[in-house]
Amino acid sequence: MTISGEVLRNVRALAAKQDWVVTTAQLRATGAERRDVRRMLRAGQWVPLTRGSYWLGRDARGPSLRARVRGLLLTCGSQAMAAGPTAARLLGIQGLPPDDGTLHLATPHDTIRSRQGVHVHRTLVPDHAHTTLRGIPLTTPARTCADLLLQLQRAEAVSMLDSALHQGVLTATDHLTLPTHLSGRPGARRARAWVPLADARAESPLETRIRLICLDGGLPPPVLQWRIPDPAQNRTYRIDLGWPAHLVGIEADGKDPHSTPQALYQDRFRQNRLAALVPGLTLLRFTWADTYRPDNILVPLRQALQRP
Numbered sequence: 112m113t114i115s116g117e118v119l120r121n122v123r124a125l126a127a128k129q130d131w132v133v134t135t136a137q138l139r140a141t142g143a144e145r146r147d148v149r150r151m152l153r154a155g156q157w158v159p160l161t162r163g164s165y166w167l168g169r170d171a172r173g174p175s176l177r178a179r180v181r182g183l184l185l186t187c188g189s190q191a192m193a194a195g196p197t198a199a200r201l202l203g204i205q206g207l208p209p210d211d212g213t214l215h216l217a218t219p220h221d222t223i224r225s226r227q228g229v230h231v232h233r234t235l236v237p238d239h240a241h242t243t244l245r246g247i248p249l250t251t252p253a254r255t256c257a258d259l260l261l262q263l264q265r266a267e268a269v270s271m272l273d274s275a276l277h278q279g280v281l282t283a284t285d286h287l288t289l290p291t292h293l294s295g296r297p298g299a300r301r302a303r304a305w306v307p308l309a310d311a312r313a314e315s316p317l318e319t320r321i322r323l324i325c326l327d328g329g330l331p332p333p334v335l336q337w338r339i340p341d342p343a344q345n346r347t348y349r350i351d352l353g354w355p356a357h358l359v360g361i362e363a364d365g366k367d368p369h370s371t372p373q374a375l376y377q378d379r380f381r382q383n384r385l386a387a388l389v390p391g392l393t394l395l396r397f398t399w400a401d402t403y404r405p406d407n408i409l410v411p412l413r414q415a416l417q418r419p
Contacts (some may be wrong), residue, residue, distance in 0.1 A: 114143060114147040114150065114151065115142075116234065117142075118141055118143050118147070121141040121142070122138060122141050122143055122167070122207075123167060123267035125137060125141065126167040126168075129173075129181055129185070129246075130168075130177045130178040130181045131161065131166055131167045131168035131178060132164055132165065132166055132167070132174075132178050132181045132182045132185060132374070133164070133165055133167065134163050134164050134165075134182075134185045134186055135148075135163045135164070136163070136186075138165075147414070148165070152165075152266065158173070158174060158185070159295070160174060160178070160179055160197070161182050161183045161186060161214075161228075161229065162180030162186060163180075163186045164181075164182030164183070164185055164186050165182070166178050166179075166182065176197075176200055176201065177201065177245075177247065177296055179214060180193050180197060180201065180214060180247055180336070181246075181247060183216060184248065185213050185245065187216065187218065188220065188222075188223075190218055190220065190394075191216055191217070191218040191220070191221055191248070192216070192217050192218070192225065192236065192241050192248035192249050192250060193214070193215065193216065193217075193247060193248065193249035193250070194215050194216060194217035194232055194236070194249065194250045194255070194258060195215035195217075195230075195232065195250075195255070195258050195259060195262060196208075196210070196213075196259065196262075197213075197214050197215040197249075197268045198215070198249040198250045198255040198258075199255050199256075199259060199271065199275075201244055201247065201249055202244070202249075202252055202255065202275070202280050202281060203278060203310065204252075204255070204256075204271055204274050204275045204278070205270070205274040205315075205316055206267060206269075206270025206271040206272075206273065206274045206316040206319065207259075207263075207271060207340075208263070209269055212228060213228055213230050214229050214230070215229060215230045215232065215289055216229060216230070217231075217232045217234050217236050217250060218229050218231060218232075218233070218234075219233070219234065219235035219334075221233065227345070232258075232281050233307075234339070236250060236254065239251075240253070240254035241254065249283070249328050251285075252275060252280045252281045252282075252285055253281065253285040253288050253289060253292055254270065254292055255290060255399065256272060256275055256281055256285075256292075257289050257292030257293050257302075258345050259271055260272075260289070260293065260302035260305060260306070261293070261296060261297070261298045261299070261302050265305055265323070266304050266319070266320055266323055268302065269305055269308045269319055269323060270311055270313075270316040270319040270320065271315070272286075272305070272308075272309035273309055273310055273313035273318075274313075274316065275320045276309055276310070276311035277311050277312070277313060277314060283311075286306070286309065289303075289306050290303050290306060296366055308323070308326075310322070310335060312335040312336050313335060314336070314351070315363060315365055317363040317364075317365050317398075317399055317402070318335075318352070318363045320399075320402040321351075321352065321361060321363050321397055321402065321408060322335070322352060324402060324405045324409065325352065325361075325408070325409070325412065328408075328409040328412075328413075328418065330403065330409065330413065330418065332353060332354060332361070333353070333354060333356075334352070334353035334354070334355055335351070335352060335353070336349045336350075336351065336355025337349065337350040337352070337355060337360055339388050339389060340386060340388075341384060341388055344384065348363060348381060348384065348385055348388075350385070350394065351363045352417075354416060357417075358389060358391045358392050358393060358414050359392075359393045359394075359395070359412070359415045359416055360392065360393070360395070361394075361395045361396075361397060361408075361412070362387075362392050362394060362395070362396045362397070363397060363398075364396050364397065364398050365398075365399070382394060393415040395408075395412060395415060396410055
């Protein structure tokens with residue numbers, strides 16, 4: 112005997128409102144029986160998420176982050192919300208450490224405990240510091256960034272702030288409130304010193320890493336996104352980091368935007384145009400590998416700037 116058509120329609124109608132996620136309790140309320148659930152799981156049509164929740168979607172890539180978070184929160188009761196790296200990823204913030212799949216949750220309740228794949232941050236988040244994103248409760252961008260400033264190392268923390276500011280997730284006003292969110296918390300003194308380093312003009316975590324290396328090496332770039340107009344092509348080029356007075360620029364070559372044959376052709380065309388537009392320009396290009404050896408960046412930069 113298979114699950115009835117009416118029950119299945121009711122289940123899918125409910126799941127469609129919840130990122131294609133339902134809980135065991137909700138399945139019972141729609142009339143689905145335990146054997147129905149087992150049958151759908153064996154058939155691969157439903158996928159177990161966290162304890163007591165299932166994904167009914169049909170995306171070949173599997174459940175999204177939103178679906179996984181939804182499944183967790185639906186089984187955790189009120190006052191639970193996505194927090195830390197999970198909230199940041201839901202908000203679209205980049206520059207974070209690689210995702211190990213762990214979901215981060217904030218709740219004041221001691222009935223919910225950390226387990227494999229779930230990290231519970233036992234805290235009561237004030238009303239002004241949480242919000243919802245398309246139905247999912249999570250910490251506000253400002254609270255999320257403040258939490259991560261306390262958890263990340265400097266380069267990751269500044270990359271995260273740059274991304275949040277660049278995308279408009281964190282407003283300039285929010286940025287000014289970060290010291291308040293940090294006040295009185297362990298690690299606040301260290302984290303507070305990183306807040307002024309953030310710059311909304313940075314367009315990638317790699318740009319941020321290179322900028323910090325230049326700053327630490329005593330060669331801070333005076334210009335980010337150095338604009339070079341090209342009237343003949345009716346366009347404007349931008350160089351990631353610039354020292355216009357010295358005719359020196361740095362380009363951050365991330366893997367994805369520069370790895371295709373078409374991208375390589377466009378990069379060469381662009382570099383030739385820049386050489387024609389700015390005679391004497393020295394354009395240095397660096398990759399992620401260079402950030403692990405700062406001298407790979409600082410030595411040629413000093414030579415180009417003719418600095419000791």
